[in-house]
Amino acid sequence: MKIVATVKRTPQRDTKMRLTDGGGLVTDQIQYEVNPFDELGVEEALVLRDKLGGEVVALAVGPDAVNEQLQTALAMGADRALRVDTDGELDPLQTAHALAGAIEREQPDLVLMGKLAIDSEQGQVTLMLAELLGWPHASFASRVEPAADGSSLRVTCEVDGGLETVDLDLPAVVTTDLRLNQPRYASLPGILKAKKKPSDVIPLAEFELPEAGLRITGYRALPAREKGEMLESAEELAQRLLAKNLV
């Protein structure tokens, strides 16, 4: 099975993002990592490849700096890396077009992606890509079971009412949720091997993109909540809630 796992470069989880006076983001001194949901996708791709044979291609859209995250995917065990090169900011639909261009060249059986990226938290590129490719998708996967011949997948999805199961004939796009797997750490031999693995770059100009339709105009802090009151006992808490007609 040939699998593409997409990788986005995002600030390390639990980074406390700060704002400039002008409502921009302070970006110096930030450490980046592979978007945690994409990391789940890389892990699942490796598990499927080791079960069924085939190849895992780590794919990203972005500038040189993104090579760091592609190297992480290679160190985890991906076979090669592919980057669509751009310095510019793309909106989700443009990113989906760039990914679709690269995927049409690669012709994989499966694309694994994080259900969202923890920076912008839009969760859109995944399904936009599936739509542009004309492929079926499964969102929020917590379990992926391939058929013995590798032609289809049974995917369990975490949905609001419980767990939904769907069958997908490949090729397809699957997005990962928190409980899909436990991503491996890159080992030292893995990190050394990663440097020798093939890594290709495609200029963004080779793909046709729509105009950007989404503009980010600024950031601001959440409204603060007023300081609350600390109570001494459960009895006192009960009296307060009763007095305020909250219970």
Place this chain on the structure above:
Amino acid sequence: MSDVLVVSILTGPGLARSDAATVGFGRQVAEKLGCEVDLLVVGSEPAAAADEGAKLPVRRVLVAKHADLADGTGEARTAAIAAAAQQGDYRLLCAASSTNTRDCLPRLAARLGGPMASDVVEVRGADADAIALTKPCFSGNLLQEIELCGARNVATVRASAFDAPPETAQSASIEEVQLSGELNHPRKRFVELQKTELTRPELTEADVVVSGGRGTRGAEGFKLLEELADLLGAAVGASRAVVDSGWMPNDFQVGQTGKVIAPKLYLCAGLSGAIQHLAGMRNSKTIVAINKDANAPIFEVADYGLVADLFEAVPQLTAAIRAAREAS
């Protein structure tokens, strides 16, 4: 004039509370643009929901009815909404944020060739060029101000951030959407939905939510919380750690990547309040926290805090409320 289409993906016989709130959002945009709001109901048996929708302040209710929409896949729902979009001139297509809408609206945006905003919490403005909205980002740590500049635009909306408009005296007209052929993708088959058995109100619809974290030590502590929840008629929620441990089903998770709620009262115990959890409940009207650790971040957002062992404090709280109710 380009209008607003509010989409309701039905999971039961009627509309959800979040659908009415999304009409509230749609009206805010429409008032700025001077346009109309239509409602689209999508399902296999949508008649009752359509009648309910007709009482909301909308111009008309479009009804997309099809057997493929019973256990609707995202692909089938995308096809149904895209067909409905042909029956008007819509500049904005929006729906309450849920796993169902997140599973189809990005596909719809790509099909329409327009941009999308996810989890909108505020309307800042709208004119001929752009619709200016606000949404959370970075695990709900910050708000991002964005503009949708497409000819056709798509949004999912945090229902808890908008008020449902009052019902109107006269009913909106109801029109059927023409759907032909199969809506499902030929390479995708629905197998089953294992529904979580709910004996209490649903998290996103409840006025009161009682929630637990790692400190509950699982079933032992949740038993105490459930007793309190039953006394209050509350829904039960959980932190990510609880769900990851398998103590509670996945759809009980409150947080940025779980359910985002804003009940009148959110009462939690043994829950430290990680950033991504706070993002899921910090807009609750009143927050009550019980935790052994006085430095737990949950106390920074709590209106009432109690530093105590939940195994003692929760039964005491339940008993005191029950006693007061019996006395009155």
